[in-house]
Amino acid sequence: MAARQAGEAARGFAVRLRARPAGPLPDGAVHLLRVIAAVALSFAVGALLLAAVGIEPLGAYRALLDGGLLRADGLADTLVKTSPLLLAGLGVAIAFRAGVLNIGAEGQMSVGGVAAALVALKLTALPAAAAVVVAVLAAAAAGALMAGIAAALRVWRGVNEVVTTLLLNYVGVFLPAVLVSGWLKDPMGGGYPQSESFGPMVLPVVLPGTGIHAGLLLGLVAVPVLGLTLSRTRFGFNTRTVGGNSLAAERAGVNVPRTVLTAFCLSGALGGLAGAGEVLGLYHRLFENITFGYGYLAIVAALVGALHPVGVMVAAFFFAGLLTGGNAMQQVAGAPVEVVYLIQALTVMLVMADPARRETRRLLARRSRAADGAARAPVIPAPVAKGRLQ
């Protein structure tokens, strides 16, 4: 089910990025215009909601812009928030490009943070720098493992990965709380559910005086790395092809199950890195909640960014700015920060709208071509092991 949808979705995205434009504007420019229009419309709807509950929208939005972008400390805060959104968003984008809808970034981020915290707290024999590296790697592994469960269920049992990753989110998100309530609880913490401080086992701050830490650098480095991986490597080619049309990919000799598994696990690893960044770079300890919905926001960022690494980077920065601005807006104008969630959700909904039917025509054309002479495709997410992601 989601397989077919996933295939279509990713096809739509992949096609939109590389195919001949249907009109005078290149696809990238069309997408950017669409995003700008979507953002404007979303802010308008948000303004309506604010006005309806008695809050003056323009003043609230001014506070949002001011707090998120224009003031130095707000901008720094935005950059701090960009780090997890970027890493997790890149992870989501990779999976979507391969045609699998990894909605589990929230849980993957959470277990990544847990893994990093465990290394930082328990591997005290190592020198600090080495321990941090190990912690980061452990976080990536944990995220990959989490995603791997859903990936395996999808590939070998045909289970809808949207549902499994969503459900596993709740498992991952509760895990830190379990640990800091008991085993990892800080005895000097006054009974508060948190771990001890990591001491020197932390990511360094890159801009003194701010909270901007090396996690952001990790994300910024990942952008060109992933971009080149997708466009220049065999794996990248396989990923894009499988996401575009897995039947054709199989015919071309691509190992579809392995590609899907790898992309899915890579996606989870990036989510885990996002969690590591938060825990090692920002909090320096483990709390009950370290994700705050960033995993879901990463999905939004990936889509608004058209699944392109640079696009994801810009989108992550924008949404981080909304979050920071939203908090400022709540303090200054008294508008509940959750208005920002509404704006973010509406933005992605409007960006995804395709009233001109360009994508549907392409999808239907490809489906009928694939059906000609092909064995009847299995109806629902048949296990990918049979060679098809459809």
Add this chain to the structure above:
Amino acid sequence: MSGQLGAFLVGAGLRLGTPLLLAALGGAFAERAGVITICLEAMLLAAAFAAFAVSVLTGSAWLGVLGALAAGVLVALIHALFSIRLRANQIVIGVALNIAALGATSVLYKTLYGISSTTRTGPVIAPIRIPGMSRLPVIGDSLGAVSPLVLLAFALAAASSFLLYRTRPGLAVRAVGEHPQAAASAGIRVNAVRYGALVACGLLAGLGGAFLTVGQRNAFFPGMTAGVGYIAYAALILGRWNPRGIVVAALLFGAAGGLQLRLQTVAPDIPYQVFLMLPYVVTVAVLALFGGRGKYPSAAGIPYG
């Protein structure tokens, strides 16, 4: 002791499973017609808030139910607009709607009811006693007094099964989800049927959301559904998009949720979040065991026209 546990599980299965059942039934209609509804969570949350707000405002729990129905239909129509008319990716729209509903209900709750030390509560629908039920051996304790919404849910499940498989509208719904082109050539208006199916989904899920507040303890807090809509979606899959299967799946997940609550009291030293994970783990395990394939509508997720 096991009789007590059995009674408890049955009661929990009903109490926790009813919103799952209703939401999944709604999802069944929509998905059978070819529209993917990941947004069950949004419908449940919006409806729960609407039921709470309207019942507190008017003092009537049943008016709250009406409000919940309206809210469910509203979410469904928004989903329909984006999925059918604007042809967006239905899974993404569903997830986005869940976020949007969280945002909107939280904003409304915070501004209308504020953050105060005492939780605002509202009127509740009185449970009704079924004569003779309480004398049943194991389950009598739980079934002696049930909310009318629970009974309504099961009646709707039976009606849905009949409607879907033995009536012309039901046939139209299934045809549209399997092969819209063939249905269209037989004179069925595909998108009209899809809109109708989504409205039905909104009504059913709305009723489920109402149960979460006016059907039990009528208090709301932001994000109170906490993924229940996703478990309902899993029940939909496990039940193979078939009302009878959905009833079984919903009761199963409800019982698992109840088990989680009971285990908390049995082992208080273990952090309660371990038990919170339980329903989700069980759901994944069950899906893994039984696989995700089955009678999935062939044309689901693809916009028509």
